[in-house]
Amino acid sequence: MMKYLLATCSLMALLGMGHSLPALAQSTPSAPATPKSAIADNDLQKFVSAAKKLEAISIDRNTQVTQAVQKEGLTVDRFKEIFLAQKDPKATTNQISNDEKQKFDRAIAQLNTIQKETQTKMGSAVQAEGFEVPRFLQILDLIQKNPDLQKKVEQMLKSAGR
Known part of the structure; x- marks a missing residue:
């Protein structure tokens, strides 16, 4: 449970959340720095609350990703194969047809939209906790x-x- 929660929170970093709200972060005065090894109980409670919201957002995102891939007529496994083949042309995979390539490209476009929406939702969830x-x-x-x-x-x- 804890590992999943931490992985969900780490998703924020992978999605670039540390950089997605720079203007807001620059315009908001910083709170006094908490010693690096100490976290106030109140902050820890807010962290837990935000993390639970992020977990729900992550679950929703996973569902949307699966649906977007399937809507284009690809299985999730085939989508992954094509994705890996494009990252590593030396990877062994079944031949990719033009039709599959078009489906893959449309799915990628949808996934980019889902990623942007997820970034916004996650940023809002974190900010809602202060x-x-x-x-x-x-x-x-x-x-x-x-x-x-x-x-x-x-x-x-x-x-x-x-």
């Missing part, structure tokens, strides 16, 4: 590096009924 994205990512990094914090977050999730 964080700027860089601070949220800083807390995530601290939790990932500290087993004691991981246990504390796990306990908070359990007591919140997750």
